[in-house]
Amino acid sequence: MPVLDQPGDPAGTCNAPRKASIKDIARLAHVSHSTVSRALSGNRQISAETSERIRKIAEEAGYRASAVARSLVIGRSNTIGVVVTSIADPFVGGVVRGIEDTAEERGYSVFLANSNAEPERELRVARSFEERRVDGIIVTSSRVGAMYVPLMERMHVPVVLLNNQHPSEFAHSVLIDNVQASLDATRHLVRLGHQRIGYLGDRFGHQSDTERFTGYRRAMEEAGLGFAPELVVHGDGKPEGGEQAMARLLALPNRPTAVFCYNDMSALGALGQIRAHGLKVPADLSVVGFDDLYFCRYLDPPLTTVRQPLREMGRMAMETLLHIFDGPHSTYNIKVEGRLIVRQSTASPKQSR
Amino acid sequence: MPVLDQPGDPAGTCNAPRKASIKDIARLAHVSHSTVSRALSGNRQISAETSERIRKIAEEAGYRASAVARSLVIGRSNTIGVVVTSIADPFVGGVVRGIEDTAEERGYSVFLANSNAEPERELRVARSFEERRVDGIIVTSSRVGAMYVPLMERMHVPVVLLNNQHPSEFAHSVLIDNVQASLDATRHLVRLGHQRIGYLGDRFGHQSDTERFTGYRRAMEEAGLGFAPELVVHGDGKPEGGEQAMARLLALPNRPTAVFCYNDMSALGALGQIRAHGLKVPADLSVVGFDDLYFCRYLDPPLTTVRQPLREMGRMAMETLLHIFDGPHSTYNIKVEGRLIVRQSTASPKQSR
DNA sequence: CTGAAAGCGCTTACAG
DNA sequence: CTGAAAGCGCTTACAG
Numbered sequence: 001m002p003v004l005d006q007p008g009d010p011a012g013t014c015n016a017p018r019k020a021s022i023k024d025i026a027r028l029a030h031v032s033h034s035t036v037s038r039a040l041s042g043n044r045q046i047s048a049e050t051s052e053r054i055r056k057i058a059e060e061a062g063y064r065a066s067a068v069a070r071s072l073v074i075g076r077s078n079t080i081g082v083v084v085t086s087i088a089d090p091f092v093g094g095v096v097r098g099i100e101d102t103a104e105e106r107g108y109s110v111f112l113a114n115s116n117a118e119p120e121r122e123l124r125v126a127r128s129f130e131e132r133r134v135d136g137i138i139v140t141s142s143r144v145g146a147m148y149v150p151l152m153e154r155m156h157v158p159v160v161l162l163n164n165q166h167p168s169e170f171a172h173s174v175l176i177d178n179v180q181a182s183l184d185a186t187r188h189l190v191r192l193g194h195q196r197i198g199y200l201g202d203r204f205g206h207q208s209d210t211e212r213f214t215g216y217r218r219a220m221e222e223a224g225l226g227f228a229p230e231l232v233v234h235g236d237g238k239p240e241g242g243e244q245a246m247a248r249l250l251a252l253p254n255r256p257t258a259v260f261c262y263n264d265m266s267a268l269g270a271l272g273q274i275r276a277h278g279l280k281v282p283a284d285l286s287v288v289g290f291d292d293l294y295f296c297r298y299l300d301p302p303l304t305t306v307r308q309p310l311r312e313m314g315r316m317a318m319e320t321l322l323h324i325f326d327g328p329h330s331t332y333n334i335k336v337e338g339r340l341i342v343r344q345s346t347a348s349p350k351q352s353r
Numbered sequence: 354m355p356v357l358d359q360p361g362d363p364a365g366t367c368n369a370p371r372k373a374s375i376k377d378i379a380r381l382a383h384v385s386h387s388t389v390s391r392a393l394s395g396n397r398q399i400s401a402e403t404s405e406r407i408r409k410i411a412e413e414a415g416y417r418a419s420a421v422a423r424s425l426v427i428g429r430s431n432t433i434g435v436v437v438t439s440i441a442d443p444f445v446g447g448v449v450r451g452i453e454d455t456a457e458e459r460g461y462s463v464f465l466a467n468s469n470a471e472p473e474r475e476l477r478v479a480r481s482f483e484e485r486r487v488d489g490i491i492v493t494s495s496r497v498g499a500m501y502v503p504l505m506e507r508m509h510v511p512v513v514l515l516n517n518q519h520p521s522e523f524a525h526s527v528l529i530d531n532v533q534a535s536l537d538a539t540r541h542l543v544r545l546g547h548q549r550i551g552y553l554g555d556r557f558g559h560q561s562d563t564e565r566f567t568g569y570r571r572a573m574e575e576a577g578l579g580f581a582p583e584l585v586v587h588g589d590g591k592p593e594g595g596e597q598a599m600a601r602l603l604a605l606p607n608r609p610t611a612v613f614c615y616n617d618m619s620a621l622g623a624l625g626q627i628r629a630h631g632l633k634v635p636a637d638l639s640v641v642g643f644d645d646l647y648f649c650r651y652l653d654p655p656l657t658t659v660r661q662p663l664r665e666m667g668r669m670a671m672e673t674l675l676h677i678f679d680g681p682h683s684t685y686n687i688k689v690e691g692r693l694i695v696r697q698s699t700a701s702p703k704q705s706r
Numbered sequence: 707c708t709g710a711a712a713g714c715g716c717t718t719a720c721a722g
Numbered sequence: 723c724t725g726a727a728a729g730c731g732c733t734t735a736c737a738g
Binding site (some may be wrong): 031032033034035040045046047050070071073074075086 | 731733
């Protein structure tokens with residue numbers, strides 16, 4: 001087994017000796033480092049035997065090419081940056097899984113960063129991605145998607161917005177058809193006979209919230225049920241906010257018989273609050289969520305919700321990036337269909353008399 | 354505003370023009386690129402006015418230093434690699450949040466990769482991290498923690514194992530005191546008066562499963578309840594597996610009155626199965642989980658479980674890495690205390706006569 | 707206080 | 723088929 005000489009560290013005292021470089025392998029193989037580079041990158045000009053010999057030597061020496069040196073030379077890093085609000089959010093987790101799976105298959109590494117929905121941190125993250133020379137960026141659920149436009153113009157790096165959208169030459173997007181999905185969800189409640197239907201939204205003004213509210217309102221109006229502002233409350237997209245918002249709905253003198261929630265996390269909190277008030281779902285109140293997170297079918301009662309294909313959406317976002325990498329790009333705005341999954345949290349309202 | 358000349362792309366036709374480099378700034382500022390480098394890195398030798406002037410020019414030119422070039426020179430990348438089974442797993446999400454928050458504070462970027470619990474993919478990921486020249490690696494819930502030892506010896510990069518452990522000069526670990534925690538959990542059930550207590554484990558042989566089983570068994574024996582092999586079943590750490598394993602317990606002629614589950618995800622499936630059999634929790638069966646994922650307190654009934662401080666554990670893993678980076682390192686084996694959170698899914702068994 | 711030079715570990719025209 | 727040379731964008735001794 002070939003041994004590298006470690007100049008300056010003869011006794012191996014230094015606990016982080018230099019890693020083998022292409023030059024070390026060249027010396028070991030008695031060829032130039034250019035030849036090593038070619039052999040290892042599968043250049044077919046190098047004779048098969050030389051290639052094989054070099055490859056074996058490199059293997060035995062534990063040589064691993066430096067992606068950082070290569071990136072510097074070729075002007076691409078084969079990395080992408082993913083910025084999420086919080087990776088602890090199960091929606092985000094599903095999406096990132098799809099992104100990373102696809103990236104890994106295609107030889108890309110992914111940088112992950114949480115913005116915690118703080119614009120200032122999101123800016124820091126964007127700057128760091130820029131310094132890292134990522135080849136592309138995927139952003140989920142940003143409230144400052146517009147921020148990326150100048151960034152992209154300077155970086156000349158494509159950005160895919162997931163779960164929100166911004167019209168721009170550089171910003172691509174993957175998102176669910178929120179209006180249609182929430183139209184479906186609300187119509188489902190209407191069809192069951194509900195007349196007072198609440199909307200439990202998100203107070204942060206995400207585009208997805210606006211669109212889901214639009215679908216809700218449209219369904220109400222087309223059913224001739226009008227629009228009652230007191231039936232619209234806002235949480236924070238998390239269980240805690242759902243709890244509080246639901247409390248406001250329950251405090252109403254004439255409370256709704258059904259609630260459509262912005263997302264499953266909000267619905268989780270809403271369900272807890274309903275239970276705390278001694279009410280039953282769906283007997284007293286029907287509840288619909290959005291996302292179809294993994295826990296929905298295990299709740300009691302199992303939650304009716306709109307399924308978003310999270311992994312698939314993540315995959316699409318990454319594939320969009322890949323398309324843009326190897327070709328002249330138009331702007332991609334991919335719209336995914338949601339699907340209403342009816343479970344036992346929705347039923348016809350009790351007869352009131 | 355200074356303008357860079359873009360040699361070879363006069364018309365700006367190329368859609369990815371070269372980013373400004375230190376040389377461009379040097380030309381604009383009429384100084385050497387060494388001076389630019391020093392000014393921008395805050396070297397105090399450069400006169401304040403020159404520094405300020407250069408900084409302003411760089412800012413206006415939209416200059417962003419290349420972390421990849423810097424990494425090559427300084428021999429550190431200021432990145433870490435995180436390998437997880439699946440980022441869609443809520444346990445993992447919590448931990449990674451803690452890791453990334455800490456990394457970001459300290460100027461480190463994080464590479465994230467899913468292993469999907471496939472040893473072969475885990476190997477690919479490790480190789481890719483090696484090529485990326487990450488400064489450290491954090492691995493959660495690996496079943497092949499031992500695999501990292503040769504890798505680390507070659508890379509000379511510290512590895513922190515989270516939620517599993519391997520004795521080695523290079524492998525550090527952060528994990529909960531599983532034996533104690535499951536001792537607490539099982540004793541809680543014993544104290545409530547349960548005698549037939551099941552253990553719903555994980556079939557993949559994670560170290561954490563072995564340890565939790567040990568705590569369970571010890572508690573059973575110290576209570577003089579002995580050990581009944583038919584009361585031990587195995588899921589897959591996910592709701593589906595929990596469902597199936599629970600079905601086997603419920604099919605027993607003399608079924609248990611309480612079940613301690615390996616984790617909350619398994620418990621979620623178990624609860625669904627219990628309900629499907631028309632049984633009530635806790636009246637017919639008490640259930641205890643492990644992890645205290647965010648949904649536990651919103652279940653019906655809210656789940657008694659052992660809280661693991663996920664974010665905090667992630668933070669500790671990253672801090673361990675940071676300690677090792679700047680000092681001579683001993684081996685860190687950090688043990689965290691779990692805490693039993695008693696909710697309404699556990700109660701005394703019904704009197705059988 | 708500033709500059710010229712060397713070098714980090716690769717890739718890739720350009721010769722031969 | 724292989725090598726010598728240049729260069730990617732930085733940092734940092736070494737001079738002055």
